[in-house]
Amino acid sequence: ELKVEQNPLFLSMQEGKNYTIYCNYSTTSDRLYWYRQDPGKSLESLFVLLSNGAVKQEGRLMASLDTKARLSTLHITAAVHDLSATYFCAVDVIQGAQKLVFGQGTRLTINP
Amino acid sequence: EPEVTQTPSHQVTQMGQEVILRCVPISNHLYFYWYRQILGQKVEFLVSFYNNEISEKSEIFDDQFSVERPDGSNFTLKIRSTKLEDSAMYFCASGMSQPQHFGDGTRLSIL
Numbered sequence: 001e002l003k004v005e006q007n008p009l010f011l012s013m014q015e016g017k018n019y020t021i022y023c024n025y026s027t028t029s030d031r032l033y034w035y036r037q038d039p040g041k042s043l044e045s046l047f048v049l050l051s052n053g054a055v056k057q058e059g060r061l062m063a064s065l066d067t068k069a070r071l072s073t074l075h076i077t078a079a080v081h082d083l084s085a086t087y088f089c090a091v092d093v094i095q096g097a098q099k100l101v102f103g104q105g106t107r108l109t110i111n112p
Numbered sequence: 113e114p115e116v117t118q119t120p121s122h123q124v125t126q127m128g129q130e131v132i133l134r135c136v137p138i139s140n141h142l143y144f145y146w147y148r149q150i151l152g153q154k155v156e157f158l159v160s161f162y163n164n165e166i167s168e169k170s171e172i173f174d175d176q177f178s179v180e181r182p183d184g185s186n187f188t189l190k191i192r193s194t195k196l197e198d199s200a201m202y203f204c205a206s207g208m209s210q211p212q213h214f215g216d217g218t219r220l221s222i223l
Contacts, residue, residue: 043214
């Protein structure tokens with residue numbers, strides 16, 4: 001059974017600082033996704049990583065994928081308050097129908 | 113930009129009653145999904161639907177759950193005889209390939 005684990009689960013940081021969220025998964029998959037969720041809201045797609053070594057950047061967020069290590073990272077550069085949210089990684093199960101297995105989520109709070 | 117729409121946004125139901133959650137996926141998408149998120153917890157896969165049939169379902173998706181695409185545009189999740197532990201946010205998603213696009217969810221509260 002595919003397991004996806006994120007750490008940390010809670011992260012409180014100051015504006016202007018850098019930090020990284022880690023996502024480990026247990027079985028082979030070449031497709032990993034990062035979603036953002038604001039309180040009481042839906043899941044907003046941030047990044048789709050489809051191959052080993054993939055790196056994508058959008059503003060202050062950068063995501064990478066290492067399929068050999070079964071690890072993805074979401075790096076936050078010079079954090080701003082607007083980035084406060086819960087971030088989920090999800091892995092696509094290749095066999096059978098497409099379905100996403102989500103990590104537990106990282107609740108990010110950015111303080112002024 | 114096309115989006116997945118879900119109704120109602122909030123449903124309150126007595127335990128033991130049946131509920132139907134409705135979704136309108138993005139029109140040219142072929143894959144449809146239901147996920148649920150218990151308050152404060154991670155998002156869990158329930159079921160995927162393709163070519164008018166269930167393609168995969170999780171252990172959560174037992175006999176009290178069913179899905180239907182009644183008219184070519186709507187995609188529904190029915191929960192028969194609801195239980196307290198069915199209280200959660202239910203998200204519909206659709207996709208052609210990836211990523212899956214999620215609706216805003218239906219908050220289901222079982223009393």
